[in-house]
Amino acid sequence: MIPFDFEYYKPSSISEAVELHRQLDEAGKKPVYYSGGTEIITLSRLNLFYTEAVIDIKGIPECCLCEKEGTRLHLGAGLPLAEIERADYFPLLTVTSKDIADNTARMKITLGGNVCSELIYREAILPFLLSDSQVVTAGASGEVSRPVNEFFNKEIVLEKGEFLVRFITEERFLRAPYFHTKRRKQWNTGYPLITVAALQEEGKTRTAYSGLSPFPFRSRIMEESLNRDNTPLRRKAEQAVNNIPHEIISDSEGSAEYRKFVLKNVLMDVMTRMGRRGPE
Amino acid sequence: MTGRAAHFHINGEEYNIYIRNADTLLYVIRGKTGFTGAKPGCLNGDCGACTVIVNGWPVKSCLMLAVEAEGEEIITAEGLHGSEIQKAFVKYFAFQCGYCTPGYIMNCQTLITQYPEADRNKIKEWLDSNICRCTSYEEIEQALYSVLRQHR
Ligand code: FES
Ligand code: FES
Numbered sequence: 001m002i003p004f005d006f007e008y009y010k011p012s013s014i015s016e017a018v019e020l021h022r023q024l025d026e027a028g029k030k031p032v033y034y035s036g037g038t039e040i041i042t043l044s045r046l047n048l049f050y051t052e053a054v055i056d057i058k059g060i061p062e063c064c065l066c067e068k069e070g071t072r073l074h075l076g077a078g079l080p081l082a083e084i085e086r087a088d089y090f091p092l093l094t095v096t097s098k099d100i101a102d103n104t105a106r107m108k109i110t111l112g113g114n115v116c117s118e119l120i121y122r123e124a125i126l127p128f129l130l131s132d133s134q135v136v137t138a139g140a141s142g143e144v145s146r147p148v149n150e151f152f153n154k155e156i157v158l159e160k161g162e163f164l165v166r167f168i169t170e171e172r173f174l175r176a177p178y179f180h181t182k183r184r185k186q187w188n189t190g191y192p193l194i195t196v197a198a199l200q201e202e203g204k205t206r207t208a209y210s211g212l213s214p215f216p217f218r219s220r221i222m223e224e225s226l227n228r229d230n231t232p233l234r235r236k237a238e239q240a241v242n243n244i245p246h247e248i249i250s251d252s253e254g255s256a257e258y259r260k261f262v263l264k265n266v267l268m269d270v271m272t273r274m275g276r277r278g279p280e
Numbered sequence: 281m282t283g284r285a286a287h288f289h290i291n292g293e294e295y296n297i298y299i300r301n302a303d304t305l306l307y308v309i310r311g312k313t314g315f316t317g318a319k320p321g322c323l324n325g326d327c328g329a330c331t332v333i334v335n336g337w338p339v340k341s342c343l344m345l346a347v348e349a350e351g352e353e354i355i356t357a358e359g360l361h362g363s364e365i366q367k368a369f370v371k372y373f374a375f376q377c378g379y380c381t382p383g384y385i386m387n388c389q390t391l392i393t394q395y396p397e398a399d400r401n402k403i404k405e406w407l408d409s410n411i412c413r414c415t416s417y418e419e420i421e422q423a424l425y426s427v428l429r430q431h432r
Contacts, residue, residue, distance in 0.1 A: 001307060005282035008301035008347050038343045041304065042324050054301075056348070082337070104338045104387060104409035105325050 002044045007053040014062060014138045014165065020055050021161045022140065029053040033163040035063075035078050036110035039117055057112070062136075062165050071171040077112025077164040081124065084111060090169060092178035093127040096197055099182045100124065112164045116156055120249070122216050123182075125152055126197035126208040129218040131173035136165045154215045154246075176200050179273045183262055184253075193254045194263055198270045205274045207267070212259060213246035221245055226271060237267040286350045290315065291359030299346045306330045306341035309356060317357030317382040321411075328410030331383040332356050338390045338409070357382035364430065365389050368423035376414035384410050388424045396431040403428075 007029065011017040017033070024031035029052035034040060037056075043049035057063045063078035066087050073089050081097045085106070088094050100123055101109055114124040128135075128148045135151040137144050139162030148167070151157055158164070177200040182192045195210040204227045208218040225239035241264045248256035283300040290313055297312045306323075309315050309332065321329030323342045330341045333355040360366055365388045368374070375381045384407075391398055391406045398406070403424065412420065 002302035002304070005300055005302050007282055008345070036343075037345060037348070038325055041343055041345065044302070045323060058348075098405070101325070102328075102409040103406050104328060104331060104340055105343065107337050107339055108325075108343050 002041065003047060004044070004050060004052075006051050008056065009053065010056040010059040012059045012061075014060055014143065017055055017057060017060060017163070018138055018140060018161060021163075024053040024055070025161065031055055033057055035116075036080065036108045036113040038105065038109050039113065039119075043118075057163060058110075060165075063112070065166055068171070073169045073171065073174060074166050075111060075169070076166045077110065077115070079111050081106040081109050081111060081114065090127060090131075090174045092130070092176075092180060092197060092199055093124070095178075095180045096123050096127055096195075099180070099192075099195065111167070115152070116158075116164060120214050120216075121192065121195070121210050123192075123195050123197075123210045125216050126180075126195070126210060126218075127178075127199070128152075128167050128169065129208045129216070130197060130199040130206045131169050131176075133170075133173075134168040136168065137162050138165050139163070149218075152216075154217070173199065173201070177274060179270050181266055181269065183266060194259055194266065196263070196266050196270060198274060200274055205271065207240075207270065209263075211253075212244065212248060212263065214249060215246075217246060219243070219245050226267065233268050233271055236271060237264045240267055286347060288313075288346075288350060288354060289352070290354045291356060297346075301345065301347050303346045304342050305332070305334075305339075305344040305346045305349045305354075308346035309341060309354070315356045315358045318386075319379055319382060321379070321383075326411065327380070327383070328387060329380050329383040331386040331410065333386055333390055336390065336394065338387045340409075355386070357385055360385065360389060363389060364427045365392060365423065368426045369420070372419045372423040372426065373416075374419040374423040375412075375416050380410060380412040380414075380416075384412070384420055388420075388427070391424070392427055392431065396428065398428060 021031050031053040032051045034054040034056045058078040063076040065074040065076040085094050085097050133148045134145050135148050179198040182195040192211045194212050198207045210216040221243045222240040226236050241260050250256040286299050288295045318332050318341050319329035321327035325340050325343045331338050332341045334352050
């Protein structure tokens with residue numbers, strides 16, 4: 001049982017949502033945008049989260065878009081992950097999504113909710129980082145479109161009252177060769193040790209990581225190591241691991257050293273699957 | 281306003297119920313309609329004991345606010361009325377204490393309806409959403425397969 005009360009609003013337009021947020025904030029109600037709501041519900045029950053007003057974005061048509069228009073795919077922040085999997089427009093996103101939580105939970109967890117989560121994993125962002133997607137957000141200054149790496153750089157960059165509306169991805173990335181793997185310490189369920197997503201563009205392999213550092217990221221320096229010509233596979237993977245640009249997590253799932261060891265092997269798998277082994 | 285009278289369709293019947301916006305669907309179904317098929321387990325989205333069907337898809341009712349389900353078509357275990365999967369659970373003895381059973385049955389029922397041709401991977405993916413502490417997993421799988429076979 002959630003031990004406090006809140007107001008609930010389900011606006012049907014972006015401008016209505018933004019205006020509601022402004023008013024509720026002025027009234028000191030600590031409003032939050034609500035998408036799938038799974039994290040808000042579970043943290044609230046434990047008294048780890050508090051709000052006096054939620055603004056459900058699932059009534060806003062732009063947040064529920066799941067369609068191709070010309071050469072661009074639009075995926076709304078309010079779409080349940082399971083719906084994105086069923087539509088299967090972006091195969092790398094489909095396989096990445098299928099490894100998040102479980103099938104029934106993904107009927108409720110949304111794209112926006114996963115990306116904006118407080119948890120370190122947020123794997124749904126990985127395919128968008130790899131495909132140079134655009135992100136549309138809305139706030140006091142209206143709707144804004146910007147590259148995903150300006151929206152997500154270690155942290156989500158959102159101003160007060162601003163929210164994630166949708167992602168836009170170019171079609172050529174939807175058809176690109178891809179690979180995704182999630183390694184757990186043991187068994188097939190539970191939090192991952194590391195997740196690696198890879199996409200090939202113009203003969204080069206791009207890679208993005210979750211569970212390795214306190215936030216998901218894509219690293220150009222690691223990609224340079226992996227795409228170096230005339231370098232043996234093992235050496236490429238070692239160089240990439242030596243070039244991890246962020247702090248590596250050490251926790252009960254695995255030490256930093258163990259994560260590096262697992263990652264090296266995963267990267268060798270990635271490059272083999274992508275057909276970029278290099279000389280022996 | 282932090283609560284109000286809301287309208288629900290549950291198991292083919294109409295209900296006008298006063299809810300808090302902060303109430304989960306699980307809490308409202310169990311506490312205010314008397315349908316106790318959905319079970320409170322972890323209350324955290326992990327176990328699947330609270331699974332109900334909303335608009336044809338399984339939902340963990342501890343992860344949904346009741347206000348989100350207003351006007352939607354909700355089915356609990358009581359709404360199945362002796363379905364094939366319920367009979368198969370009995371035939372294959374797919375439970376011991378039975379606490380997880382309604383959640384599994386709602387999940388299996390949806391799989392059978394949405395994907396009668398489901399392959400092994402899909403079946404595994406779907407069954408992974410629930411936990412049985414008595415570990416009746418083998419029997420649950422057998423019960424589900426027996427119904428899927430009849431549909432092929
Ligand atoms: S009680 Fe809802 S998933 Fe456990
Ligand atoms: S039969 Fe006891 S928890 Fe499943």
